[in-house]
Amino acid sequence: MAERAPRLYAVVAEFNRPDALLAAVRQARRDGFSHLEAFSPFPVEGLDAELGLRAPAIPRAMLAGGILGAVGGFAMQAWINLDFPLNIGGRPLIAWQAFLLITFELMVLGAVSFAILAMLIGNRLPRLHHPLFEIPDFHFATDDKFFLALLAEAPDFDPAAAHRYLDGLKPLRVSDAPLTEPES
Numbered sequence: 001m002a003e004r005a006p007r008l009y010a011v012v013a014e015f016n017r018p019d020a021l022l023a024a025v026r027q028a029r030r031d032g033f034s035h036l037e038a039f040s041p042f043p044v045e046g047l048d049a050e051l052g053l054r055a056p057a058i059p060r061a062m063l064a065g066g067i068l069g070a071v072g073g074f075a076m077q078a079w080i081n082l083d084f085p086l087n088i089g090g091r092p093l094i095a096w097q098a099f100l101l102i103t104f105e106l107m108v109l110g111a112v113s114f115a116i117l118a119m120l121i122g123n124r125l126p127r128l129h130h131p132l133f134e135i136p137d138f139h140f141a142t143d144d145k146f147f148l149a150l151l152a153e154a155p156d157f158d159p160a161a162a163h164r165y166l167d168g169l170k171p172l173r174v175s176d177a178p179l180t181e182p183e184s
Contacts, residue, residue, distance in 0.1 A: 009131035010037070012138075012148040013171035018044040018097045025050045028086040028148065029164070035151035039132070039141040061118035062111040069110020073103040095108035110184040121163045149177065 017020045018040060025038055026118055029050060038047055077099045095127065120126070132138050141147050148171075150162045159176070165176045 002174075007138045008152040008153045008159055009177040009179040011159060011166060012132065012135055012147050012149045012175050012177055013169060014137065014168040014173050014175070015146040015171050016144075018042075018047075018146055020170075021086075021148060022047055022050060024148050024166075024171070025108070028150070028165075029167060033150055033154070034153040035157075037149040037151060039138075039147040039149070041142050041144060041146075044146075056118075057122060058115050058118045061114040065114025068114075070103050070107035073106030074099055074107075078100055107149035129180075131179050134159070134180060135175045135177050145172075151181070 015023065015024065021038060021040060022044055025036060025047060028036055029052070034052075036051060038044075038051060040047065072098075078094050081093045081095075091098075132147075135147075137145065138147065148166070148169075150157070150166065152159070163174055
């Protein structure tokens with residue numbers, strides 16, 4: 001029985017310079033490629049706008065977590081004081097000034113917890129294996145190389161046409177990233 005060719009995750013081009021990656025992304029978006037990913041060892045100014053990335057959700061998640069933590073901390077202290085009232089020096093049962101320390105601490109805890117959760121969800125982590133790890137020299141994406149991936153999830157994706165297109169952008173090399181499952 002003939003062995004099936006592995007399914008493809010992406011066709012990937014490797015570049016030496018950040019400006020070459022930025023120009024390649026610009027050209028690919030102009031030519032109608034919408035399913036792109038770019039990998040760089042450091043932030044490249046303008047790359048997120050060229051890729052069409054939206055603002056991260058982490059600041060909004062931190063705000064929601066901070067508000068939820070502060071309201072929860074204050075409500076917890078108020079509920080405990082109302083449930084078990086103690087008359088100490090004639091102070092009111094809901095002495096908000098005394099509640100501020102715990103309210104602040106739970107606000108910070110909520111904001112940080114929601115930020116970490118939003119970061120993990122936004123980055124689709126934890127993911128111990130990624131198909132791009134199969135590409136030779138992809139580990140240089142954290143050192144000094146820049147990669148542009150045309151994702152195979154696009155409805156009109158043609159691997160041969162993607163190879164020809166990326167070759168026309170003058171990369172160092174063009175590679176296939178097979179869609180593989182991690183070894184158990």
